[in-house]
Amino acid sequence: MFFPYKDDNPRVLFPYVTYTLIAINIFIFIGLNYLSFQSPNQNLMLVFGFIPNSFNLLTIFSSMFIHGGISHIFSNMWFLYIFGDNVESILGHTKFLLFYIICGVGAAFAQYAINPESTIPMVGASGAIAGVLGAYMIRFPKAKVHILAVIIIFITTFTVPAQIVLGLWFFIQLSSGLNSLGIDTTGGVAWFAHIGGFIAGVGSINYIQNYNIEHS
Numbered sequence: 064m065f066f067p068y069k070d071d072n073p074r075v076l077f078p079y080v081t082y083t084l085i086a087i088n089i090f091i092f093i094g095l096n097y098l099s100f101q102s103p104n105q106n107l108m109l110v111f112g113f114i115p116n117s118f119n120l121l122t123i124f125s126s127m128f129i130h131g132g133i134s135h136i137f138s139n140m141w142f143l144y145i146f147g148d149n150v151e152s153i154l155g156h157t158k159f160l161l162f163y164i165i166c167g168v169g170a171a172f173a174q175y176a177i178n179p180e181s182t183i184p185m186v187g188a189s190g191a192i193a194g195v196l197g198a199y200m201i202r203f204p205k206a207k208v209h210i211l212a213v214i215i216i217f218i219t220t221f222t223v224p225a226q227i228v229l230g231l232w233f234f235i236q237l238s239s240g241l242n243s244l245g246i247d248t249t250g251g252v253a254w255f256a257h258i259g260g261f262i263a264g265v266g267s268i269n270y271i272q273n274y275n276i277e278h279s
Contacts, residue, residue: 081147112184129186166194173259194264200229
């Protein structure tokens with residue numbers, strides 16, 4: 064198992080949006096778990112998750128703030144915490160929020176394009192955060208990322224350039240997504256949401272950075 068735990072890339076701006084997104088996701092996660100405890104027969108994933116078969120634009124946005132469990136939200140928020148501040152620094156606060164939403168929407172559309180008849184709700188910020196990873200890889204390819212590795216019973220750490228660790232991450236998503244085609248009917252990881260979000264981030268980072276919001 065390999066897990067990035069920090070980078071050596073100093074930020075320029077204080078990441079207000081990144082930290083606010085993390086706080087909102089955690090708050091909603093706690094709130095929905097409380098509601099689920101109070102009403103155990105109501106499946107809130109079906110209410111707020113994005114279901115391709117019943118395409119709803121509102122649930123594209125709500126699904127970006129819903130998580131299926133502790134490990135799900137922890138891994139997502141940790142990746143956003145490590146890589147979001149630097150992307151926010153180069154975009155500025157408003158553009159970063161716009162970029163984040165665009166990547167999340169792109170992720171949902173990618174999953175929809177692959178399996179539009181699916182009735183399985185898609186939840187999580189993974190697609191939007193995948194876009195952040197893609198942008199980070201493009202703009203900070205040489206930045207050093209510290210990796211925690213657990214190999215059987217051995218634990219070690221090492222550093223690698225961002226373009227390697229994030230490129231490998233994307234390759235894993237792509238290969239897993241291709242292997243899952245026509246197989247998954249019970250739920251699991253929305254691989255193509257990750258792929259779509261990452262591609263949206265790579266494809267839009269330069270445009271959004273150069274876009275002048277004041278004249279929009």
